[in-house]
Amino acid sequence: MFENKNTSNTNISELGEFGLIDHLTKNFKIKQKTTVKGIGDDAAVLSCDSSEEIVVTTDMLVEGVHFDLSYMPLKHLGYKAVVVNLSDVFAMSAEATQITVSIGVSNRFPVEALEELYEGIHTAANFYNIDVIGGDTTSSKTGLVISITAIGRVTKGTAVYRDTAKETDLLVVSGDLGAAYLGLQILEREKKVFEVNPQSQPDLDAYTYLIERQLKPEARKDIPKLLSDLEVTPTAMIDISDGLSSEILHICKQSKVGCNLYEDKIPLDQQVISTCEEFKLDSTTIALSGGEDYELLFTVKMEDFPKIKGNPNLSIIGHITSEKEGVNLITRGNEKIPLIARGWTSFKK
Amino acid sequence: MFENKNTSNTNISELGEFGLIDHLTKNFKIKQKTTVKGIGDDAAVLSCDSSEEIVVTTDMLVEGVHFDLSYMPLKHLGYKAVVVNLSDVFAMSAEATQITVSIGVSNRFPVEALEELYEGIHTAANFYNIDVIGGDTTSSKTGLVISITAIGRVTKGTAVYRDTAKETDLLVVSGDLGAAYLGLQILEREKKVFEVNPQSQPDLDAYTYLIERQLKPEARKDIPKLLSDLEVTPTAMIDISDGLSSEILHICKQSKVGCNLYEDKIPLDQQVISTCEEFKLDSTTIALSGGEDYELLFTVKMEDFPKIKGNPNLSIIGHITSEKEGVNLITRGNEKIPLIARGWTSFKK
Numbered sequence: 001m002f003e004n005k006n007t008s009n010t011n012i013s014e015l016g017e018f019g020l021i022d023h024l025t026k027n028f029k030i031k032q033k034t035t036v037k038g039i040g041d042d043a044a045v046l047s048c049d050s051s052e053e054i055v056v057t058t059d060m061l062v063e064g065v066h067f068d069l070s071y072m073p074l075k076h077l078g079y080k081a082v083v084v085n086l087s088d089v090f091a092m093s094a095e096a097t098q099i100t101v102s103i104g105v106s107n108r109f110p111v112e113a114l115e116e117l118y119e120g121i122h123t124a125a126n127f128y129n130i131d132v133i134g135g136d137t138t139s140s141k142t143g144l145v146i147s148i149t150a151i152g153r154v155t156k157g158t159a160v161y162r163d164t165a166k167e168t169d170l171l172v173v174s175g176d177l178g179a180a181y182l183g184l185q186i187l188e189r190e191k192k193v194f195e196v197n198p199q200s201q202p203d204l205d206a207y208t209y210l211i212e213r214q215l216k217p218e219a220r221k222d223i224p225k226l227l228s229d230l231e232v233t234p235t236a237m238i239d240i241s242d243g244l245s246s247e248i249l250h251i252c253k254q255s256k257v258g259c260n261l262y263e264d265k266i267p268l269d270q271q272v273i274s275t276c277e278e279f280k281l282d283s284t285t286i287a288l289s290g291g292e293d294y295e296l297l298f299t300v301k302m303e304d305f306p307k308i309k310g311n312p313n314l315s316i317i318g319h320i321t322s323e324k325e326g327v328n329l330i331t332r333g334n335e336k337i338p339l340i341a342r343g344w345t346s347f348k349k
Numbered sequence: 350m351f352e353n354k355n356t357s358n359t360n361i362s363e364l365g366e367f368g369l370i371d372h373l374t375k376n377f378k379i380k381q382k383t384t385v386k387g388i389g390d391d392a393a394v395l396s397c398d399s400s401e402e403i404v405v406t407t408d409m410l411v412e413g414v415h416f417d418l419s420y421m422p423l424k425h426l427g428y429k430a431v432v433v434n435l436s437d438v439f440a441m442s443a444e445a446t447q448i449t450v451s452i453g454v455s456n457r458f459p460v461e462a463l464e465e466l467y468e469g470i471h472t473a474a475n476f477y478n479i480d481v482i483g484g485d486t487t488s489s490k491t492g493l494v495i496s497i498t499a500i501g502r503v504t505k506g507t508a509v510y511r512d513t514a515k516e517t518d519l520l521v522v523s524g525d526l527g528a529a530y531l532g533l534q535i536l537e538r539e540k541k542v543f544e545v546n547p548q549s550q551p552d553l554d555a556y557t558y559l560i561e562r563q564l565k566p567e568a569r570k571d572i573p574k575l576l577s578d579l580e581v582t583p584t585a586m587i588d589i590s591d592g593l594s595s596e597i598l599h600i601c602k603q604s605k606v607g608c609n610l611y612e613d614k615i616p617l618d619q620q621v622i623s624t625c626e627e628f629k630l631d632s633t634t635i636a637l638s639g640g641e642d643y644e645l646l647f648t649v650k651m652e653d654f655p656k657i658k659g660n661p662n663l664s665i666i667g668h669i670t671s672e673k674e675g676v677n678l679i680t681r682g683n684e685k686i687p688l689i690a691r692g693w694t695s696f697k698k
Contacts, residue, residue, distance in 0.1 A: 036402060037510065040511075041441070041510050041512075041587075042406060042437040042440035042511070043440070043443070043499075044406070045402050046404075046405065048400075048401050052397050053396055053397055054394070055392040056392055056394075056395065056483060057483060058451050058483055060487050062453045062490065065488050065490065066487070088392050089392055092390070092392045098405070102408070102409040103409075104409055104494055134406060136407055136408050136409045140414065141412070141492055142490065142492070145409070147494075149405075151405065161390050162389075237391075238391055254389070
């Protein structure tokens with residue numbers, strides 16, 4: 001997992017900045033009918049339709065802060081960098097259509113490394129049916145920096161915001177939580193083992209789901225469609241990048257409401273439960289604060305309960321209360337504890 | 350010029366990632382009617398109009414590669430980072446409307462430094478009447494990285510591309526060339542003097558225009574409007590970020606045409622001429638390869654000559670030929686020399 005598989009090493013400066021961009025993007029084909037002009041001019045050009053609105057979101061990933069190349073293959077990194085941004089588009093209930101990709105990279109990366117990174121970006125663009133319409137490739141003094149801007153479309157007036165949850169709404173989350181964080185812990189542990197003994201053969205069979213959630217997350221493109229099929233309109237929505245508690249607090253603060261979250265309703269994969277036992281970690285804490293789940297957290301009207309309940313993709317984990325009741329975790333022991341944000345932050349205290 | 354004026358030092362981690370974004374963007378007001386939702390959700394939301402197209406462009410600036418904080422004040426850097434992107438929007442003949450701003454910053458920067466940077470961004474956003482609709486603020490292991498995506502609007506079908514220049518078209522450039530590059534040389538020289546003798550008082554009166562062009566460039570928002578007022582539609586357009594020769598070659602290669610550029614027509618400011626003499630530099634080389642001018646280079650039909658000639662903002666510097674004639678510089682001595690790109694590249698050979 002940690003070996004360098006590069007067999008050749010072409011120096012980036014041999015291609016130059018324009019040659020590099022041409023080289024890396026030559027296989028990118030335009031798929032979206034709204035892309036009038038993609039890569040190759042001062043700016044990309046997109047068509048507009050008065051019945052729609054455009055959504056725009058951006059995220060920056062920094063080496064040593066958001067990823068560690070000793071266990072994150074570049075191809076996976078490229079894929080994940082796209083997913084992280086698309087998750088924000090889907091959290092608006094919008095369709096993702098285009099991205100721009102800017103990369104700052106030091107000369108220590110050969111062209112072949114960037115090809116791998118772009119292969120991951122390309123794979124994600126194909127899977128999510130989006131166009132790469134522009135970007136910038138520049139040198140950096142030290143690490144790798146990836147900045148992606150994602151663009152999407154939504155029928156006018158139907159974007160779902162964070163500040164529109166109402167009292168008595170149900171709180172719902174897609175998928176399960178905590179796995180990506182635990183995947184990172186496993187990878188960090190294996191890195192340490194590898195540093196001590198490079199000949200060790202790690203047995204990661206018990207953690208495959210966790211590692212996959214960390215290294216190759218997917219964005220929930222399917223959820224807005226599922227809700228539409230179920231004829232459910234979310235009243236508020238956000239994606240879970242920093243951890244469940246942080247995102248619940250965002251919705252509650254911006255919607256000026258409170259919330260009761262039920263500990264026993266938080267969806268956990270069996271590998272999360274068993275690994276938490278192994279690591280002596282509290283699985284609720286991991287789900288609340290782990291982050292990087294890229295699931296969607298949303299609220300729906302109470303009357304939509306019959307449409308949602310029992311759906312294997314969705315878990316009803318709480319309900320919205322009045323603001324003065326606060327934001328609380330109702331524990332398995334039926335204790336009420338105020339929820340605080342201990343989500344991931346890149347600025348360590 | 351090189352002193353640190355920060356009187357207080359608030360550590361970034363004291364505010365945290367969300368607190369920091371809130372703090373830095375709290376004075377940003379929405380000015381564009383097309384901004385439905387700005388900062389504060391998973392994504393910004395923009396309105397659409399079927400009579401328009403959207404343009405999107407992005408640029409990344411990296412400390413130590415694109416700027417040196419020892420002579421680039423953070424406020425100017427913020428301003429310039431916006432300008433660099435808007436220049437690409439204007440080069441499409443579009444109106445700039447929104448930007449997103451992502452920043453990677455190490456803990457060595459206090460909050461007050463980021464406030465200065467954002468003050469520059471804010472000043473540029475006000476001057477160019479654009480909205481800051483989103484972004485990301487994250488930690489970096491070493492230097493400062495700024496990634497901006499700019500969004501603009503253009504009446505459907507009227508975006509001006511690089512690949513549409515035609516034989517016999519006139520080649521026109523706005524403003525004058527080479528000053529920003531010379532400004533950088535002056536600042537580099539003063540930095541060295543300062544390192545040897547911190548008490549030295551530099552006399553920069555002879556270089557004020559050059560330094561201003563380097564530290565506080567403007568994007569030519571006025572040129573698309575001027576051309577519209579003159580009833581001139583450019584046949585192709587590009588902005589000059591890497592140097593005149595590089596941009597001419599882009600237009601010629603993409604339009605499949607040749608070009609004759611006349612050395613004696615290249616517009617130079619008097620400070621460029623005198624400083625080139627002082628530094629024993631060839632002013633034509635500086636104009637061709639210096640870069641960072643953020644002027645607009647465009648082609649117009651020959652019949653538009655009367656509308657353009659004599660305009661103090663515009664210089665006719667050559668004409669488009671057939672592709673087989675090549676891309677040439679016609680020197681003052683009437684020699685024909687093939688033009689080669691020696692534009693700025695961040696990947697040094």
